Amino acid sequence: MNAPASILPLKLDNVSFEAGGKRLIKDMTCTFEAGPRTVIVGPNGAGKSLFLRICHGLLSPSAGKVIWQNTGQTDPRLHQAMVFQRPVMLRRSVTANIDYALKLRNVPKPERRQLIDESLSRAGLGRHRNRPARVLSFGEQQKLALARAWALKPQILFLDEPTASLDPAATHSVEEIIQAIHQQGTRIIMTTHDLGQAKRMADDVMFLNRGRLLERAPAEKFFDEPENDLARAFVRGELLWWRLGKDNKRNQKRPNNEE
């Protein structure tokens, strides 16, 4: 069987998103080539989750375009997956949850069985296969969400703060699974609040604030010497809104003053 045509690189061309009369994503232009892991960081309300949802097609941009490649040969929706901050499990067994996702993608039954076995064993959930998914712990449910996404063999995987409510042990397991998925060739784009996790997981980092992309840089450069002053404040752990207020006051008093 031929491998499906690549839907990457993903390009966003001047994308904006409005809701309730507010522009929540503003003029975002960027490209995601196949390969590296991108981690999106920024404070609450920066638009990180919205950005992922627009890329994944759950929301349509109010302006601009989300461009996938080879759309004439393949449907980009079939080659993406997303894992959310709070895992959503159907009221059925662990196996049936993955089977349901594969059925929606029209995967034939014998192949489904094999994919379920593979993904469960890689995620370390083999012993839970016949248990109802909702009786698993929160961390196990998140691993199952990753296993379900993995079974779909996506070319690109969006992860929206996948470890936000997990303890360090569960976070470590989830990060290992994400690394393994990436090593199999899946493009990873994830959001996080955890700078330590961003350092561990990122090949390149995007910094968003108030719906704008303020900086994008290779991970090492971003954490060592971020160019944007807000990004620098964020990396240092300063409170952005406090900093903003202080800067604005200072700028109002001394408009020509440079830091």
Place this chain on the structure above:
Amino acid sequence: MAAVSMVVSLDPNLTEIVGLSLQVSLGAVAIAAVIGLPLGAAAALFRFPGRNALVILLNALMGLPPVVVGLIVYLAISRAGPFGVFGLLFTPAAMIIAQVVLVTPIIAALTRQVIEDLWFEYEDQLRSLGADPAKALPTLLWDGRFALITAVLAGFGRASAEVGAVMIVGGNIDHVTRVMTTAIALEVSKGDLSLALGLGLILLTLSTAVNGAVFLIKDMAERRHA
């Protein structure tokens, strides 16, 4: 005492009435569930012109007066009515039709609420996996099955307690269309209050037994699936 001795001796007339009552009510609820569950789910999931009007109508129809339904069904299936040719008037089938009309809005309206809440929780995940509302409909009906049992039980409660509609379209004919509620009404009008009370207790016991059995099954299944 008369009612107790009838129950203890398994009086054939009584068992016939109880049997027909269950047949009519359970039959009507089964048909109403087949119509009402997907109808309610569709009202929750799809956006179409007139959707709000449909939702308001379903909610309003939950309080349909049984005698009005009985009258409308009577007019529809009487000899002069559009369905008179089927000869349904004063048969158990007519009683089932009337109860289906009464129960379907209850099941549909409660289903809409359950499925709307579930869709709110599941929408992003299901859309991400590739399910549009049409594909999500059976999934959500299955996932909401424990809450939907309550909707169906509400429908059963309405059907088993209903007297006005079945009296009009069934006629309360002995050995043909007499059910518990119409028999109670008849005994009250005859002045045999103790027998009417006894029949009422049997109806209450049956209704409690059905609800209790369903509750236990639901509770066990719910615990299993968390």
